[in-house]
Ligand SMILES: [Zn+2]
């Protein structure tokens with residue numbers, strides 16, 4: 087059975103020692119993957135990796151958490167020994183830099199881009215930062231509209247504003263290819279609003295985590311599990327976000343793209359359907375959104 091991990095970062099520093107092994111391990115298990123850029127250099131590197139493998143694609147974009155001047159470099163993402171500036175690395179989104187990357191034949195989407203209001207590094211002015219995130223998100227949407235690619239949206243604690251920006255673009259007949267809300271953790275109403283705009287919802291290993299007692303719904307499920315149970319399979323994709331968010335029972339370890347199998351199995355269990363059905367329908371959704379075949 088084939089499956090596709092629609093969002094991972096297999097070209098990050100976390101796989102510096104064994105990236106090719108990790109990719110091969112996933113491909114051997116029938117898991118294809120899309121490796122997602124978060125800055126100009128990781129976007130470039132992702133494309134280089136995708137060039138080398140059939141069944142590997144990439145996206146290019148600037149993650150909303152990389153805009154604040156005080157943001158810390160994530161050692162999992164880039165090698166701190168290779169950068170002079172360790173703690174004050176930031177990037178201003180320059181469409182001129184990203185346009186040629188977006189036109190690469192292995193580039194299947196723009197992102198991850200979006201809004202992350204969850205956490206602002208110390209020393210950042212949250213209001214100024216939010217405004218910068220909104221402007222940067224719009225610049226990504228413009229690029230996606232221009233090159234005719236879908237967007238991969240990272241949205242945390244900001245669904246209302248994120249939906250507002252999406253609507254701005256849809257009202258102008260832009261974002262023709264729509265996109266996906268990656269690592270979705272919002273409410274059913276928020277998910278529904280994205281679906282109404284023609285977007286897909288993507289589910290990570292968080293769906294395998296048992297809810298804490300206080301977060302447990304009457305059904306015994308977590309909020310995310312309940313959302314997944316209720317949403318039509320036609321609106322869902324699966325992703326690992328590797329190296330982060332390793333599913334149970336390996337929570338806390340370095341994640342790998344083949345773990346998307348564990349996530350699809352959990353979705354099958356929650357929805358009371360077969361793993362094959364989850365794989366088949368989410369594959370179709372991914373093929374259609376990203377314009378790929380496998
Ligand atoms: Zn993300």
Ligand SMILES: [Zn+2]
Nearest residue numbers: 093122198327
């Ligand atoms: Zn990610």
